[in-house]
Amino acid sequence: MSDDTNDFRLEQTGSAAAAAGPEWKPVTRASTYELVIDAVEEQIMAGTLGVGDPLPAERDLAMKLGVSRASVREALRVLESLGVVRSSGGSGRGAGTFIAAMPSAALTRFLRLHVALTNFSIDDVTETRIQLERSSAILAATRADKDSLAAINAQLAMMDTPGISLETFNDADTAFHVAIAQAAGNQLFSDLTGAIRTSLRKSIFSSFSRVDDQQALMAKLQSQHHGIMDAITAGRAEDAAALTEEHIRFAASRLPGLSDT
Amino acid sequence: MSDDTNDFRLEQTGSAAAAAGPEWKPVTRASTYELVIDAVEEQIMAGTLGVGDPLPAERDLAMKLGVSRASVREALRVLESLGVVRSSGGSGRGAGTFIAAMPSAALTRFLRLHVALTNFSIDDVTETRIQLERSSAILAATRADKDSLAAINAQLAMMDTPGISLETFNDADTAFHVAIAQAAGNQLFSDLTGAIRTSLRKSIFSSFSRVDDQQALMAKLQSQHHGIMDAITAGRAEDAAALTEEHIRFAASRLPGLSDT
Numbered sequence: 001m002s003d004d005t006n007d008f009r010l011e012q013t014g015s016a017a018a019a020a021g022p023e024w025k026p027v028t029r030a031s032t033y034e035l036v037i038d039a040v041e042e043q044i045m046a047g048t049l050g051v052g053d054p055l056p057a058e059r060d061l062a063m064k065l066g067v068s069r070a071s072v073r074e075a076l077r078v079l080e081s082l083g084v085v086r087s088s089g090g091s092g093r094g095a096g097t098f099i100a101a102m103p104s105a106a107l108t109r110f111l112r113l114h115v116a117l118t119n120f121s122i123d124d125v126t127e128t129r130i131q132l133e134r135s136s137a138i139l140a141a142t143r144a145d146k147d148s149l150a151a152i153n154a155q156l157a158m159m160d161t162p163g164i165s166l167e168t169f170n171d172a173d174t175a176f177h178v179a180i181a182q183a184a185g186n187q188l189f190s191d192l193t194g195a196i197r198t199s200l201r202k203s204i205f206s207s208f209s210r211v212d213d214q215q216a217l218m219a220k221l222q223s224q225h226h227g228i229m230d231a232i233t234a235g236r237a238e239d240a241a242a243l244t245e246e247h248i249r250f251a252a253s254r255l256p257g258l259s260d261t
Numbered sequence: 262m263s264d265d266t267n268d269f270r271l272e273q274t275g276s277a278a279a280a281a282g283p284e285w286k287p288v289t290r291a292s293t294y295e296l297v298i299d300a301v302e303e304q305i306m307a308g309t310l311g312v313g314d315p316l317p318a319e320r321d322l323a324m325k326l327g328v329s330r331a332s333v334r335e336a337l338r339v340l341e342s343l344g345v346v347r348s349s350g351g352s353g354r355g356a357g358t359f360i361a362a363m364p365s366a367a368l369t370r371f372l373r374l375h376v377a378l379t380n381f382s383i384d385d386v387t388e389t390r391i392q393l394e395r396s397s398a399i400l401a402a403t404r405a406d407k408d409s410l411a412a413i414n415a416q417l418a419m420m421d422t423p424g425i426s427l428e429t430f431n432d433a434d435t436a437f438h439v440a441i442a443q444a445a446g447n448q449l450f451s452d453l454t455g456a457i458r459t460s461l462r463k464s465i466f467s468s469f470s471r472v473d474d475q476q477a478l479m480a481k482l483q484s485q486h487h488g489i490m491d492a493i494t495a496g497r498a499e500d501a502a503a504l505t506e507e508h509i510r511f512a513a514s515r516l517p518g519l520s521d522t
Contacts, residue, residue: 121448188388
């Protein structure tokens with residue numbers, strides 16, 4: 001990761017550094033596993049490794065790169081956690097490590113951890129959610145096809161079912177917002193929306209559990225959901241965005257602990 | 262990561278699964294290093310581990326959790342790559358592994374890899390950039406203080422300097438957009454903006470290198486930058502947002518390979 005860190009720092013202090021002369025920083029020796037990651041990343045950036053391609057076996061890769069198998073294994077764990085490779089166990093056909101395309105789960109874990117570490121405040125996360133979901137609502141109202149609308153409606157129907165538990169409601173609520181983002185047809189949007197909503201899921205659930213009249217709040221939220229869906233279905237893009245923002249702000253204000261202020 | 266993946270899938274298919282009866286999925290045995298990550302994550306979610314806190318030494322942690330030191334090391338590499346822990350080498354005071362707050366570099370590497378793997382199309386990334394930077398511009402115009410404005414201006418001054426190289430211009434350009442996001446006072450926004458802009462940095466640079474009249478394009482982009490800055494300084498929030506969107510769309514249209522369409 002040292003390369004990234006330097007990139008970022010350079011960009012942020014570029015002009016100041018140029019004005020103040022050479023800048024001295026502690027030197028860091030990159031660990032061996034980082035060099036292995038860099039080697040894999042180079043192949044990906046160059047386009048010689050793409051989704052579905054196999055990596056050489058652990059032993060071969062270690063030999064090719066002149067490093068220990070333990071270093072290769074550490075590097076592969078990191079790439080796995082970033083959703084960049086997946087490993088299948090066993091030794092038959094289909095076994096081994098492959099370049100993968102699984103950003104969603106990785107992004108979710110990343111955001112969940114950093115929200116828990118309060119590196120991002122709940123207010124910042126809520127504000128980001130509002131901006132992304134406003135855009136998703138506008139795009140969904142403009143371009144959602146029948147299949148995407150049906151997927152959103154399925155979650156609405158779920159939440160309309162009388163007598164469902166708070167947990168089921170909360171899950172369908174998350175899925176409702178993710179389905180709108182998916183209807184917008186932008187993969188990065190829907191992954192970010194899904195990851196952000198999912199990173200808040202436990203907080204929202206435990207906060208909801210402490211609300212006095214849960215049924216009344218669920219009914220209110222659900223009527224807002226219907227309003228958003230009606231606007232999207234009718235293609236009223238600006239309405240859909242405004243109702244989405246109102247809905248998220250209302251929920252944050254009513255759920256204790258979900259607002260920093 | 263198996264836990265995340267399941268969470269996500271459950272939410273997306275919850276209602277369908279309930280209607281169709283029990284759903285069978287391949288069972289997966291979590292690797293030992295994943296169990297170590299889960300153990301650390303639990304402490305973080307519970308609030309018993311916070312930023313700056315040390316983790317037990319590798320050997321102790323392996324004993325406490327009843328796993329091998331290699332598994333602990335693999336787990337720590339992953340947490341390091343997510344920006345959740347940092348390790349300082351050596352054996353003196355300050356050596357060891359600590360809970361850290363370094364989401365920016367991790368997010369940048371994550372996005373850079375997934376953009377390179379075309380898990381996110383350049384158009385999707387550009388669209389997301391536009392939405393985030395529109396919001397950043399509005400917030401910056403509304404609430405930026407003098408220090409934040411000075412930081413944006415420093416990058417403008419850098420790009421105004423006659424005779425600078427394309428590389429220096431490109432770095433200052435990234436820093437300009439990140440500084441606006443930072444002026445918005447939302448850490449998640451500025452990290453996302455920084456990560457997205459940085460993930461495009463190499464593509465923008467190599468695309469720019471192939472442009473015929475680089476000086477003319479740099480001058481045009483820079484005049485747009487000044488327009489954005491004037492709007493932010495004057496507190497004209499909607500103008501700042503509109504000019505930012507226009508600027509990003511213009512750049513994408515003029516830089517070959519930076520638009521999928």
